[in-house]
Amino acid sequence: MTRYAKPKSLDEALALLSEGSWRVLAGATDVYPALGNRPLYFDVIDINDIGALRGITESDNHFVIGARTSWTEIIQAPLPPAFDALKQAAREIGSIQIQHVASIAGNICNASPAADGVPALMILDAEVELRSRHEMRILPLGAFIIGNRRTKLREDELVTALRIPKASTGGSSAFVKLGARRYLVISIAMAAARVVLGTDARIASAAISVGSCSAVARRLHALEAALVGHRPEIAEAAVQAAGLDELSPIDDVRGSAGYRRSAAREIVARALLLATHGSQRRTAA
Secondary structure (H helix, E strand, C coil), X not given: CCXXXXXXXXXXHHHHHCCCCCEEECCCCCHHHHXXXXXXCCCEEECCCCHHHCCEEECCCEEEEECCCEHHHHHHCCCCXXXXXXXXXXXXXXXXXXXXXXXXXHHXXXXXXXCCHHHHHHCCCCEEEEECCCCEEEEEHHHHEEECCEECCCCCCEEEEEEEEHHHCCCEEEEEEECCCCCCCCCCEEEEXXXXXXXXXXXXXXXXXXXXXXXXXXXXXXXXXXXXCCCHHHHHXXXXXCCCCCCCCCCECCECHHHHHHHHHHHHHHHHHHHHHXXXXXXXX
């Protein structure tokens, strides 16, 4: 018999998780479509009554986004310009109705290569907070997602928050998505970029991540390093010269591997341009 539990507290949820195999239900925007016409065939813990898992707070060193925080809440939150890419990605996640209920933790735990939120979180050096009944772990997002639909989440654990180091919230950011149409579409390729300009108007640091072009979203560390110390005007040429060896796109119904690689160059260049313009406006102000 399938079990359904709706705990009122985090401690109650973690106690249940320690007792057996459960599927955690938050926004449920992926779970029910995946079932199709089948009934539920797994035990469910519904965490929607746990208020402590929702909202955005600050500690001395981090912005902390609760696991159940919706994309609408992220869009509306007063956050630094480094979060603009995350807000832009949030507006691409399904319809407005989906954005009201879908959770940030659900997006990363689903671990789709085309998860719109992941590249924007990766350029912020996001960390995943995991709790079980007996311990808490912190993993970099890049170490948490290990493959298509695969994560390091253990059966007795719950993702409780995403932590963004304040040291990684300098500059401005942008997100660009390519799909077969404008709205309600799975990405063919997507890119997020964050750029920090120095007082000399040269690039002091850059963070770039590409999704839908590998089994997991990838940071482009070689390109990031190549941009440092240069004026923003060279960004497009640097992107064209980059090997993009971190990417391993595939052929599927949405596009060929070659098309994805070519598209990635274009949208990375666009994301860098938009992020740089944001940083230039901040420097001028």
